[in-house]
Amino acid sequence: MNKTIFPVKEKINTREHYLKVKQYLPPAKIAGGILYHRGGTTHTRDDTDVELDFRQESNFAYLSGVEAAGFHIVIVLETDTIYLVRPDIPKMEQLWKGIPEPDAALLERYSVDHILLDTQLKQFLHHLEPTVILTLDITNIDHDIYIPIAFEKRINRDHLKAAIHEARLIKFPWEISLLRYAAQMSSHAHMSLMSYCGQKYRQGQRINEAELEARFRWICSKNGLSRQCYIPIIASGPRAAVLHYTNNDKLIPNNQHALVLADAGGEYRCYGSxxxxxxxxxxxFSDEAKAIYDIVLKAQNAVLARLKPGVFWKDMHDLVVHILCNELVKIGILVGEEEELLQLGVYRAFYFHGNVGLDCHDVGGKDTNIMENTRKGFPLHLLQKPLDENMVITVEPGLYFNNVSIDAWTKNPDYKRYFDMEKIDQYRVIGGVRIEDTVLITRDGIENFTIAPKQTQDIEALMH
Ligand SMILES: [Mn+2]
Structure with a gap:
């Protein structure tokens, strides 16, 4: 896929975001109150002047749309007046960094009412005299540089985060377009890895995981996704069993069982995949690889077929482990009655994505994959709430032959009788399989944003 597809042109309407956030704020805080948040700032590496990669803080991106460092936002809640505060860059720095965008361009690009310089912010707030300053727990307040010290007691970190997270859960149509675009372009990058790998194999050439990572980033960049949502995982052979493998530096094995597990997604204007x-x-696919692959695909398809508003995540997790357990018994890896195996949780020898295998792609609690990638923990919201229309989530079942995990289970005298070691050794060579799609919850089901093939015969056809 070498054709360049120009990115979607969607206006980033953050005023819409703010107005939604406001609905979740306590009405008592509106009169005389302001919303204040500070965007991310650049950092240098250790004791050097080498700048680290900058990625905007997601809540700030949500409120402002600004991807550059050093900005703040102030919103007067009573009048809905939005002030974007930009860094006042000294002339000497402009020599190195270039001339900042003029205010008129910022006003045109972002849905804000006024532009201020950060050097004017303290004076401006003095003048505004807010009764309460609603901000986030993560907001770095520089007292007496930007926020008057006299206002210290007016700072309230109790309400804004929950309001923003609530707002972020359900997507606006323009956000859906950006997310769809990011997932579709990432899908093309995945397809490119498959066909490239196939081409190299036919030519008898060995390749390195690093080459596939670079290729993935390249295809994304060509299509406007210049940033990755997270560090790509390009795991070949036994590395496929390591869930967060990111070294991506090994020669890819070329035996008949070897798989490449590529977990990667580009990001577009802070909207990820x-x-x-x-x-x-x-x-x-070798027979063993196909057997495991088809189990994972069956589990994923079962979930995808059931997703719709009203469905609880927990039930989808239960569905996945039920299928995985059942199928592992069928091929002889697990031995025993399914009910007992499920109760004991022995399937976790091969499936250990935290407490759920379906990684949510969105905010709600602590997980905020949609705009940044914090892939730890389970989104609290989704434990209590059912899925709803216009949420975007991922479904990512997997099976892994990870030696550490297998040893832990099979060497435990309480559990060893539930495992057939000969069968495990037969399948261990394939490493692991994960299939992950980013999907939109629609009125009566899903739209799958991920368009890279999943059926084994379709993947094989693409590689030929
Ligand atoms: Mn992933």
């Missing part, structure tokens, strides 16, 4: 595909290095 999270996609995993697993494909055979030799362009043909």
């Amino acid at each position: 999270d996609v995993t595909r697993t494909f055979p290095v030799s362009t043909r």
Whole structure:
């Protein structure tokens, strides 16, 4: 896929975001109150002047749309007047960094009413005299540089975060367009990895995981996704069993069982994607690889077929483990009655995505994958709330033959009788399989944003 597809042109309407956030704020705080948040700032590495990669803080991106460092936002809640505060960059720095965008351009680009310089902020707030300053727990307040010290007691960190997270959960149509675009372009990058890998195999050339990572980033960048949502995972052979493998520096094995597990997704204007595909290095799935792959695909399809508003995440997790457990018994890896195996949780020897295997792609609680990628923990919101229309989530079941995990379970005298070691050794060579799609919850089901093939025969066809 070498054709360049120009990115969608969607106006980033953050005023719409703010107005939604405001609905979740306590009405008592509105009169005389302001919303204040500070965006991310640049940092240098250790004791050097080497700048680290900058990625805007997600809540700030949500409120402002600004991807650059050093900005603040002030919103007068009573009048809904939005002030974007930009850094006053000294002339000497402009020599190195370039001339900042003029205010007129900022006003045109962002849905804000006024532009201020950060050097004017303290004076401006003095003049405004807010009764309460609603901000986030993470907001770095520089007292007496930007916020008057006299206002210290007016700062309130109790309400804004919950309001923003509530607002972020359900997407606006323009956000859906950006998310769809990010996932579709990432899908093309995945397809490119498959066909490239196939081509190299046919030519008898060995490749390195690093080459596939670079190729993934390249295809994304060509299509406007110049940033990755998270560090790509390009795991070949036994590395496919390591969930957060990011070294991506090994020569890809070329035996008949070897798989490449690529978990990578580009990001567009802070809107991300999270996609995993697993494909055979030799362009043909071995019987063992196909067996495991088809189990994971069956579990994923079962979930995708059931997703719709009103569904609880917990039930989807239960569905996945039920299928995985059942199928692992069928192929002889697990031994025993399914009910007992489920109760004991022995399937977790091969499936250990925290407490759920379906990683939510969105805010709600602490997980905020949609705009940044914090892939730890389980989104609190979704434990209590059912799915709803216009949420965007990922579905990512997997099966992994991870030696650490297998040893922990099979060497435990309480559990060893539930495992057939000979069978495990037969399948261990494939490493692991994960299939992950980013999907939108629609009125009566889903729209799958992920368009890279998943059926084994389609993957093999693409690699030929
Ligand atoms: Mn992923």
